[in-house]
Amino acid sequence: xxxxxxxxxxxxxxxxxxxxxxxxxxxxxxxxxxxxxxxxxxxxxxxxxxxxxxxxxxxxxxxxxxxxxxxxxxxxxxxxxxxxxxxxxxxxxxxx
Numbered sequence: 251x252x253x254x255x256x257x258x259x260x261x262x263x264x265x266x267x268x269x270x271x272x273x274x275x276x277x278x279x280x281x282x283x284x285x286x287x288x289x290x291x292x293x294x295x296x297x298x299x300x301x302x303x304x305x306x307x308x309x310x311x312x313x314x315x316x317x318x319x320x321x322x323x324x325x326x327x328x329x330x331x332x333x334x335x336x337x338x339x340x341x342x343x344x345x346x
Contacts, residue, residue, distance in 0.1 A: 253291035253307050255344065260309040261336055263318070269332035270319040276332055280339040287312040288343075 256264075269274040272331060291307030294300060305311030322329040 251291075251295060252344075253287060253309070256309045258341055260313070261333065261340065262311045263310060264331065264340075265315055265329060265333040265336045266318055267316055268336055269322060269326070269328040273328070273330075273331065276335050278331075280336050281343075283312055284309070284339060284343045303332060 264280060267283065268276050269278050270309070286304045287307065287309050290301040290304035290312055300306040300311070303315065305313075307340050315336040324330075
């Protein structure tokens, strides 16, 4: 069973988190968060409880376990780069 599909706001949250990573780590950070979201989802199915470190199995739940950087303006280069990477990685991740 797959986790619920991400909502549009989840992309913004994930891009916000990913944008704090060095550019050469952004894609790896996005993949890690998506993989950890799936792990938390599977944990919740198996135990009926949220994962103690990775959240409730939703993407927003996983992201909210982190300290988010301040929200950037929509034309901020790192945020836009992160948003593109996040969209690409979510497409790959949900196609599995």
